[in-house]
Every structure is written in C-alpha cells, then in structure tokens.
Amino acid sequence: MASPLPVRDGVGATRLHLPMDGPWPTIGAYMAERFFHLDPERLLSRFDRGEIVARDGTALTRETPLGAHEFVWYYREPPVEREIPFEVEVLHQDRDLVVADKPHFLPTTPGGKYVQNSALVRLRNQLGIPELTPIHRLDRATAGLLMFSVRPETRGAYQLLFERRTVEKVYEAVSALPDEWDPASPALGGHPFPIVYRNHIEKLRANVCVRVDAGREPNSETLIELIGADDRVVHTLLRPHSGRMHQLRVHLAALGAGILNDGFYPELLPEAPDDFDRPLQLLARELRFTDPLSDAPREFVTQRTLQNAPVA
Numbered sequence: 001m002a003s004p005l006p007v008r009d010g011v012g013a014t015r016l017h018l019p020m021d022g023p024w025p026t027i028g029a030y031m032a033e034r035f036f037h038l039d040p041e042r043l044l045s046r047f048d049r050g051e052i053v054a055r056d057g058t059a060l061t062r063e064t065p066l067g068a069h070e071f072v073w074y075y076r077e078p079p080v081e082r083e084i085p086f087e088v089e090v091l092h093q094d095r096d097l098v099v100a101d102k103p104h105f106l107p108t109t110p111g112g113k114y115v116q117n118s119a120l121v122r123l124r125n126q127l128g129i130p131e132l133t134p135i136h137r138l139d140r141a142t143a144g145l146l147m148f149s150v151r152p153e154t155r156g157a158y159q160l161l162f163e164r165r166t167v168e169k170v171y172e173a174v175s176a177l178p179d180e181w182d183p184a185s186p187a188l189g190g191h192p193f194p195i196v197y198r199n200h201i202e203k204l205r206a207n208v209c210v211r212v213d214a215g216r217e218p219n220s221e222t223l224i225e226l227i228g229a230d231d232r233v234v235h236t237l238l239r240p241h242s243g244r245m246h247q248l249r250v251h252l253a254a255l256g257a258g259i260l261n262d263g264f265y266p267e268l269l270p271e272a273p274d275d276f277d278r279p280l281q282l283l284a285r286e287l288r289f290t291d292p293l294s295d296a297p298r299e300f301v302t303q304r305t306l307q308n309a310p311v312a
Contacts, residue, residue, distance in 0.1 A: 004057035005073050007130035010121035011110055013073040020067045027052075027072065028062045051075065076115075084117045085276065090127070091145075091300060096293065097158065098123065098132065098148040099300045104279035107140040119146060136162050139246070141262075144171070144284025144302045157292040162243075168288040171238040171248055174281035174308045175257035177229060186226055188234075189255035195224040197251045201244040209264050210246050212254070220244040222251045230310040233260065237285075248282060260308050281306045 005013035016031070024030040028047055032040040046052055050059035052074045060072060086103035093099075102108070102119050110118045124132050135147045135158050149155035161167045178188065186193055198218035202211045223239040234257060238248050246265065252258060253265035260281040263269040287300045 001055075001071070003073055004053055004055060005075065007124065008075055009078075009116070010124035010130070011075070011078075011115055014076050016072050016074070018066070018070055018072060020070060022066060024066050026062065027060060027064050027066055027069065030066055046074065078115050079113050081114060081117050082274075084114075088119045088122050089303070090123070091303065093127070094150075096150050096154045098127065098129075098150060099287070100146045100148065101302050101304055102138055102143055102146050102284075103304070104141060104143045105274050105276065108134050108137040108146060114140075120148070123148065135159055136167075138284055139280075141280035142282045142284060143279065143304050145287050145300055146284070147287065147300075154293060161289050161292060165241075165243070166289060168286070169240060169284065170286035170288075171240070172227065172283050172285050172306065172309075173236050173238060173248065173252060173259045174233050174306050175236065175252055175259055177232055177234050178256050180256075181229065181234065183229065186229065186234075188224070188252075188257050191255065193224070193226040195255070197222050197224060197255060199251070199254065201247060201250060203245050209268055210244070210250060212250060220247045220251070222248060224251070224255075228310050228312070233308055233310060235306075235309050279307070281308050 001015065003013045003015065018027060018030060022030065024033065028044050032043055035043060044062050047060055047062045052060050052072050054060060054069045055071055084106050086106060088103060088106060089101040091099045091101055100119060100123060107114045107118045109120045115121060120132065120134055124130055129150055131150065131152060133149045133155060135149050138144065138146055149158055188195060198221045200213045200216040200218050201220045202213055204211055219242065221241040223241065225237040227235040227237050229235060240247055249259055249262055249265045258266045261278045262280055283302060283304060283306050285302050289298055291298050
C-alpha cells in the first residue's frame with residue numbers, strides 16, 4: 001500500500017491500522033489511548049497541524065470519527081539520538097543495486113532510538129534515493145556488506161536470491177583462544193577443522209537471545225574454517241548455509257569460542273552503553289551470486305577488517 005506522504009529526511013511515514021468501530025468517538029481518541037505514553041494534547045495538536053493523513057493524503061482533524069478511515073499515515077517524532085561516529089561506505093552503485101560497507105554499531109534500518117543513525121536513512125540522504133530499500137539485514141553489532149535495492153521494479157528479483165538462499169555469504173570472526181587449544185591439531189569443542197556445525201535455533205517473542213533446542217531437528221548449519229590463531233585469539237571463516245537469527249554467534253559460542261565482545265552469547269550481559277572501542281568481532285566479508293537480471297556473476301568483498309584479528 002503506497003504511502004500518501006513522501007520520504008522525509010530519509011525516513012518513510014508510518015502507517016497505522018485503525019479499528020472500524022469501538023468505544024472511541026474519534027480517531028484522535030483511539031490514538032490517544034493507544035499511545036498512552038504520549039501527552040494526549042501533544043498528540044492531538046498534530047491533527048491541528050495537518051500531520052496525520054488518510055490514504056488519499058487528506059489531513060484528518062480531531063473530530064474525524066472512528067470508522068471514517070481504516071488507515072492513517074504520519075511521521076514519527078524523531079528520537080534524541082546518540083551519534084554513531086562511523087561512516088557507511090558505498091562500494092558499488094548501479095541503476096538497480098547499492099552495495100555498502102556498514103560499520104559496527106550502525107543498525108541496518110531505523111527503529112527504536114536509532115533513526116538518522118541507521119544505514120538506510122544515511123544512504124537515502126547521502127545518495128538522494130528515497131526509494132532505497134535493504135534486500136537483507138545485518139545485526140547492529142555486525143559490520144560488513146549490505147545490499148540495497150534502488151528501484152521497486154527490480155527489487156523482487158534480488159530479494160528472491162536471499163529467499164532461495166542462492167547468495168553465497170562469507171563472514172569472519174575473532175574469538176578468545178580456548179584453553180584447550182592445540183596449535184598442532186587445531187579444533188573447537190573437540191571438532192577438528194573444517195567444522196560443519198548444526199543445531200535447532202528458535203526465536204522467542206520478547207527475548208533478545210535465541211534458544212537452542214537440542215531435542216529438535218537442526219534448522220541451522222554453518223561451515224567453520226580456520227584462518228589463523230596466535231597466543232590470544234582464533235580467527236575463523238564462516239559460511240552459513242541457513243540464515244537463523246544470531247546463528248554465527250550461537251554456533252561459535254556452542255563450540256567454546258564465543259565471539260569477542262559479544263554481550264549476548266554465551267552469556268547475556270547487562271545492557272550497557274555502546275563501547276566504540278570494543279566492537280563485536282564479526283564481519284560480513286563476501287557476497288557472491290548470479291545477477292538475476294543479467295545472469296552475470298557478481299562478487300563483493302568488504303574493505304573492513306577486524307581489529308582483534310591476528311597479525312599475518
């Protein structure tokens with residue numbers, strides 16, 4: 001459903017689905033109750049300023065009755081954001097794709113306390129492309145390659161690549177050296193390299209961490225190869241064959257090699273402000289696929305490195 005409001009400062013308008021009947025005499029009364037954490041008069045004053053509109057772009061008023069419209073659109077009031085002091089870099093741009101190198105700490109899309117400080121909004125503003133849309137996502141803590149669609153007409157073709165898992169994704173990670181590490185016979189959790197690790201990962205509602213269910217059939221798989229090690233850390237190459245939430249972090253933690261600076265696995269640590277000197281040592285390193293429009297092979301490689309990786 002197309003928005004009647006244009007993208008503003010890189011951010012699209014929010015759509016709200018309204019009940020068509022109920023105990024609220026007006027749309028404003030419903031919204032004031034739904035968003036009870038906001039000052040009611042401040043919310044209703046947005047109707048007075050014409051900031052809440054119907055599907056045809058008509059501004060609603062405080063008196064617009066409930067049931068007059070099923071959907072309304074409005075711009076969220078921007079949060080006060082902490083600046084993320086790292087830049088997202090464009091590695092490739094053509095008429096259909098933008099490939100960017102995302103830094104640690106920057107979310108892929110706006111949400112919660114990060115709006116302008118998201119890769120999507122920064123790139124929309126930087127490139128002047130309001131239709132720019134991410135084709136896949138990276139965790140805020142993970143750095144590396146992100147692909148964006150430029151044109152709605154070709155977006156679906158690239159999204160299908162990820163849905164059908166025909167994109168080869170390669171990551172690298174740095175973990176603290178396990179106590180039992182033997183440089184003469186390198187292994188993790190008793191498994192010699194290369195390691196194919198599988199388990200069942202389940203995302204639970206309202207939980208920031210996923211749950212591993214050892215009693216169920218595996219639904220996640222990662223090939224783990226050794227890049228190198230020193231007396232501090234082990235550096236691994238990760239090839240996920242599935243795309244479960246936090247899969248790489250969970251798999252390395254299960255093998256006794258939790259990724260450096262991971263506040264979620266193997267143990268959930270108390271929430272704390274970002275420490276920009278201690279990024280998660282996980283990097284989306286490579287993307288390879290056959291272009292669905294031209295049938296040409298495409299390959300992209302990050303220009304970023306992990307700060308705790310062993311010196312070659």
